[in-house]
Amino acid sequence: MLILHISDIHFRKGEVGSAMDPNHHLRTTLLRDAKQQCEQLGTAPDAILVSGDIAFSGDREEYQFAQSWFEELCREVGCDVSAISVIPGNHDVQRDIARKPMIQAAHKDIKDTDAHLLNSKLRGYLEDEDTGKQLYGPLENYNNFASQYLCSLMPPNRTQTERRYKLNDGSTLCVTGLNSSFVSSHADKERSLFVDPASFTLTNEYGVTHLVFCHHPYNWLANGHELADHLGDVSQIQLFGHEHTNRIELHRDRVHVAASAAHPDRTERGWEPGYNLLQLSVRSENGERLLDVTAHVRVWQNRPGQFIAKKDKTEDYFFQSIRLEPWEPQKAETSELAGSQPAELTTGPVLSATEEDASMTSLRALSLKYFKLTFSKKLAIAGKLNLLEEDDTKLPDFERFRQVLLRAHERGLLGEFESEIDKFDA
Template sequence: MLILHLSDIHFRKMEVETAQDPNSFIRNEIKRDAVTQCKSLGRPEVILISGDIAFAGHPDEFDYATAWLRELSEACGSSLDKVFVCPGNHDVVRSQANRNMVQHVHNAIKAAGNPTAYISGQFRDPDARRLLYESLDNYNAFAFQFFCDLLAPERTIAKRDVPLNDGSILRFWGLNTAFVSSSSDRQGDLFVDEASFQIPREDGVVNLAVAHHHLSWLRQSQELEDHLNDVAAIQVFGHVHTNRIAREVEYIRLTASAMHPEREEAPYEPGYNLLDVTVEGTGDNRYLRIAAHVRVWQNAPGGFRAKQVRGSDVWTHSIKLEPWTRPVNAPPTKVVLDAPNGSLGTLPEEASAMNQLRKVGLRFYQLSFSKKSEIAGRFGLLEDEDINQPDYERFRRVFQRAHQRGLIDDLAEAIRNAEKT
């Protein structure tokens, strides 16, 4: 399985699609280099983005991100439905996060003796959790098209299953480190919620955990590090704009370069990664083989090149997996829209049905608000309880109900007809 990994893209409303965009050249070079790499490595099965898609959480920034990611994915032989995202601090609308009432909740969390338990209590309060998540509404509207949108208390982690070559599952967990983010961010003063400490180990499943903020930015850094080291063979972080790879006995931890760092940063080193993940062996002798291709920008002459380790262009690692054998009579594919933690997922055998559902979701996302509302109303998929929910949550519930009532094919046909008008 090939994973194309980007972080800290920082699309700015005032710059994108203008002649004065200082990142358009680098963005084009990343696309050209990724296309070249994918010709030899294969098409990406997942396009992983570890936060900071936008710069100020503006809808136009996310719209541009959607268009550019579609262009990138198709150029690499993949498709937009392969995108998996988690939020970063620049995906937060800071004018909302900086409001007095929101800051009051943030400060109460920071002052709590047990902030993890206190956060759980705030998530149970409708007013408090709305204050904590409202600044991520624009991000969630963007992430909805990939079924990565988040809403406390039940859906605070994005989740996706992708089959590995031996029939086992690589399970992606997208953590939210940005719900207490604002202009007051300080290193060591951000948080994850209780669900981030409950990632389970399962037979035939390899966990990949991705978060925007590096562990050093979290108040619960040691606790989270200990948990991830136990459960997640692959760990991915962004935010610090510095590429690092730590290879330990039971995990590999990758910290990413920024795709669009500030020009004043020293060194100025845009970058991205490609992770080639394979299971080798069977039964009691299974190993997860990871080949990380770290691509970094070189100046004078300009171009992307491999970051080397001991003379090699590839950072390799091997992790012993627990024994597992694929069942002889594996169950058929089944899409699960109400998986644990409120996420969308699949049973662990195949993910093709989920891929098809994401394709329908992408097309639904592209429709205007009025067309989405008309289709949802026509099939009776909106209910009174949805009135006070943000738009992305209302339309997610449309999909859940369409699936539960066997209306996905009818919904897809209505979307096709709406696209023609």
């Protein structure tokens, strides 16, 4: 399985797409390099994981550009746009909204809470309809963008993303994205942000390897020590962004990857754009199951300007084998070992009951088509197929149309749903 990991792109309104875009050459070179690397590895990415800071100021125009660029990235590396999963970073927060007195008061109340009472405090805020919306309000533009990838977030039941893949031996890779930006604002500093209690529900499962990606590393989280301890028990691969400094830590039972920024500010000390490619494979040796992780860290060099491999001593990659618990596929599973196709796609309890892999793949592809339509066209399709319910009026647009898509799936109407979309595209 191949994973492309990219972080901190910072698409900035007024720069991207302009005649004087300072990062146009950098982005174009990244696309070319990613294409060449995938060709050399002999495969397209099975997953593209974007660990936050897609936008610079959470502006709608920045996400419009991001959508187009992600489509171009997927064309270059040879995968479908449905391979993309995203999580938010602090630059995906609309700071003008996060500055509002009521939101700042909620942030202060959370930050002032004693550590042993923190989970209870966070649950109280996120489980309450009004305060949950308040904390997530600054992420609305991000959520409108993330909805097309089925990665939008909404408390209390969907505060992280999850997607499952088949590994080469038939076992499962569970990819979970955590939200560390729901208490983010202009006042951010180390140890001032949080992950919510749902992040601590990740648990060991028979035949499941866990990969977790999060924007902020542990040192930026007030509950970072607790998260590090928990993920150390359950997660074999951990990916982070935010600090714009690439770092690979190879531990006995896990691999920790800190990403370079795809678009670091050019005035930053140690300016070094980059991205990562991770190869995963399970093998047996002397009766043990081993997860082989090969990390290709691509970093920018100047004069001549190009992406090159970051070396681990003499090697152009970093490698670690992690021992996994014993596991054997059930007889019913042995006929399904078809590489690393998505086994299950979930972004919360609503999607976790999905029965067929093929239907989930088509649902994700359909979501990309549906969310490209205008508001009025999405509404017209929902109305024609009777997919709207009275309570939907209380929901933000991204959530209302997500529910419409899920109802079409639940009621066996995806064929009719796609036909209606195609009528507008014709």
